[in-house]
Amino acid sequence: MIYDQASYRDDSDELYEPLLVEKASKEVAVEDGPLPDDLTRDTLEMPELSEPELARHYTRLSQMNYGVENGPFPLGSCTMKYNPKYIDQVAGLDDAAVHPDRSEGSVQGVLDVMATVQDYLASIGGMDEVTLQPPAGAAGEFTGIAIARAYHRANDDERSEVIIPDSAHGTNFATAAMAGFDVVELPSGEDGRVHLEALEEAVCDDTAALMLTNPNTLGLFERDIEQIADVVHDAGGLVYYDGANLNALLGQARPGDMGFDIMHFNLHKTFAVPHGGGGPGAGPVGVVEDLAEFLPDPHARETDDGDYELYEPAQSIGKVHGYHGNWLNSLRGFAYIARLGGDGLADTSEKAVLNANYLATQVDLEIPYGPFHHEFVASAGDLDAADFAKRMLDYGVHPPTTKWPELVPEALMTEPTETESIETLDALATAFDNVLAEDEATLASAPNRTTAGHIDQASAARNPRLSWHALEDGEE
């Protein structure tokens, strides 16, 4: 049993841990201060606990949470790899904590790191220039599509459509819509890949871009990628690479060499920046040379004198973040890449792909599409994938991503990453197979060994209670 929290259920009949304000709170009157009363609020109520009490509260909360260091975390598309400790230590260096409006001359160290990690990412992606400004993968998509829009406008060629395969991440669709494009959904071929003829039918004079993940969300490499890129380019469109699955390709293949014009990287997936419970991430965007003049403002570069500066690219799309993005994550990403080097990165992808393929041979589930790379999508068959996942929790492991992509019925999208050992993969396989052998009633009653039992999602949405105030109102 890797992770067992069943003892948490014995503590209280009502709560696993009280809210801070339920332990102690204090309401203060705001008065007699340096501002006139008409410019101030009346009262403020906040938790009122000593530091030792807070330390216990947050330690307890941490114990009711599962991270990569608690056990395997094979959440497909999310690349939940081990986060090396030194990268957080360097992010905590005093010299990293500078104000974003400092003069360029006074922050040469920061700009040096930025320009260097830009170069590293450009080399890894086969791109010519990289911006670090987008603060997350979705923000990277937004940046990339804004660059595509600016490029077409600069050519007096306003285009209205973005083509996205049906198996793509939901962010692709949302991004295209946010940027004002109509989404043209591309049905996958029978082999789970882009169907060239369908693509040829979909492109037209209005095609601004194709957004593509490679390997795609089924873990399959788009073998026709060069022809795919040609079809889009021939129609005057650009090809965007969604970097969510880049962990499969480090040092093995580069989006730039495949014909992609724009790509984003996820520093929090591929480059070991901790996921932090859902962020902060970082979503740098790389472009080919012709698009470099559209990158966000400002952009870091090395001068001929060997100094570093910020400049505004000639036809910049402007800003996608108030300042320079999630700088501390750019620094963390630099530290990870520099530790591994080119050979270590290539080995990373080899082990990621080996681990996924090995795990697949050890589970009894059907995996309809292949050959896959760093992740595979198994089917829970007659079982409900969501219930399957809940039952996996009882075996002390984090389950895969469920019910997506929809091309696989009752999908279990599984990405073990390179940082798991063969012993852990075997334990994970045992968890899969144990659940598979169980009946639906057992699955439906799971989980039993987690902090909380099965949580009623429907009632949370039907009767939204989103703050301690709402809980108090509910009790009145």
Add this chain to the structure above:
Amino acid sequence: MSDTTEPGNPFTPHTPSDVEQMLDAVDADDATDLFDIPSAVRFDGELGIDARGEQELKREITETLAQNDELVEFMGRGHFAHYVPSMVDELSMRSEFVTSYTQYQPEIAQGFLQALFEFQSMLVELTGLEIANCSIYDAATALGEAATLAQRVRSTSGDRVLVPELLHEGKRGVLENYADGPDLVVDTYPMDDANVDVDGLEAAIDDDVAMVYAENPTVRGTVEENASAVGDLADEHDALFVLGSDPVAMSLLQRPADVGADVVVGEAAMLGLGTAYGMGTGIFATREDYLRQVPGRLVGASEDDDGRRAYTLTLQTREQHIRRERATSNICTNQAWLALRVAMHAAHLGADGMVDLAERMVELPTELAADLDALDGIEAPVHDRHHFREFAARTDRSAADVAADLESEGFAVHAIDDHLLQVCVTDVNEHATDDLVAAMEAVL
């Protein structure tokens, strides 16, 4: 594991015999055989990145960053620092928090969910609005999201958004990009002595305006005295009043709900993080009416099958992974771990601590401005207002030259116009105000 780990990759646990066993199982001679990549796009080159040992690399990064000049920063304009208690660093770094992910399996993520629920609750308390999400990237992207929300919720079409003429260029720039897709036009209204010029706003607003944005404190550090009037004008034209602020300022200044704010956006990273070259923690709070149009993640309370209170991400049908091109936003990854740190820091301060800190942020700039004003060649503050953390100062010499000379003396301030400096003072640099005044005297 009997034999040693393979050389070359410190973060993979595979021994040579593990690899052999695994390759046998998958029926391959080499891991590279598993890649289904056409040879034409296979990468055979070198990435040109040398590997470094951990010690060597830490030394390299330390030395690289040491190229930064050591300056005492008196800078703000949206990116602020307050002292972050050690407890926040130590406890937020617990690996169960920092290495976890979005809470798609809430039964093993109760800890983080509860911390985010508490973060949301603190923002509800501070804003007086009913709903707060569990963060947006930063203040600028939160403003962009607010503009598109304003357009979506409006009963009739409205394609203009109004922002103050004095606005941080990063916020303005990001807003322009968010406005492009939905064809929103960003227009400005005038300011009067760094407060909203109410007559000017009235002249600028019409029934085509979906959002009016104002800030308290403003980008000049002034306390906004006309917030209620902005709320009234927005109401009259069926526009949303979006107010920019931060958790420390809201501890003292007029409660946003009381001045008619429909949405509160802003920056919270001065709690829990501080100076980080612009990395932020965006906040987003709004009225219950707009619940289903909120961008980003929401944590709600529910019950588990034992009937105990439990937390879960909720109303996910707003989000991209379900709603795709009809989602309220493409945001998924946010600043969750920084939100956790904001909540820890705010809880550490408590209500008294938050209000005391905020009151100090009114007193400190007043004191420093008076000290600078006593010098020849500088007038401070420029604006005849109450200030929060920072103020503008007029210099006889070129402000850029003064700022550059101050840098030589070891201080960083903003030069915001030909003869305007901006100076920010908080608990983290107040120990150095006498030194700053002396340096200023030397360079004026």
